[in-house]
Amino acid sequence: MNVDFSKTQDGLVPAIIQDNVTSKVLMLGYMNEEALTKTQATGKVTFYSRSKNRLWTKGEESGNFLHLTDVKLDCDRDTLLISVQPEGPTCHTGSDTCWDEKNDPNFGFLTILEEIISERKNNTQNQKSYVASLFRSGINKIAQKVGEEAVETVIEAKDDNDDLFLNESADLLFHYLILLQAKGFRLNDIAAVLNSRHSSS
CATH class of the missing domain: 3.10.20.810 (Phosphoribosyl-AMP cyclohydrolase)
Known part of the structure; x- marks a missing residue:
């Protein structure tokens, strides 16, 4: 070098x-x-x-x-x-970084979306929020929505309309993010599992 x-x-x-x-x-x-x-x-x-x-x-x-x-x-x-x-925090103050930030993965807009979902989860009385209504309905309803969106995504994948496929894929991912938080997890937890599989392969 x-x-x-x-x-x-x-x-x-x-x-x-x-x-x-x-x-x-x-x-x-x-x-x-x-x-x-x-x-x-x-x-x-x-x-x-x-x-x-x-x-x-x-x-x-x-x-x-x-x-x-x-x-x-x-x-x-x-x-x-x-x-x-x-290995451990980087800054001598005990912070993850020298700018006093958490060293958490950032998935761009998906991380922003996760924060919005979290806010809706913590404010289920918001009658205008679709996400809040799902959390009010409970885990079974949320899981059902993920299943419905998964089926619709598969159906659109077999056709030639890319716009419909992408929109159904977005719906699936959105509802999956909601399901993750309903179970107490985030994308970071899924990334950690995938990373451990990659590291051991």
Whole structure:
């Protein structure tokens, strides 16, 4: 990896640390050539500490190591993007990230939709909400709706109308997200199961 360490007087380049699974940015550190070499050799992310004036392996005191999964170099060859598997919280404050964020998977709009469903679940007295009415009806009604949408999706899959197929697929996914929360789960729980299967295969 041809990193240009000569661009700064101290020979340090920024190293952006990103969770390999959630893609959440965990922290920013600095590396010199020796730190990068040690990181790649040991599999544990090592920085050059500007306050300690020495190499510093993240977790050497706390045990919260950052296990290396990948290293990428930017187009200017002076910034590293390092993918890791974190062991415990990353920040010294005990937070998952140095921006005091939870290191949870984010599924884009589906995560936003999950939050809306959660709000409706916690406010079942909302008479205007279709989702709230499903939660009022109970698990059997919700499960029935998922079954109905699944059948309709299969029917449309056998035809040639892509628009109908996509709409039925959206209905199925929407009601499945409701069913998940009715059972006390989120997409994150399903992703964890799939990831464990992938890791063991």
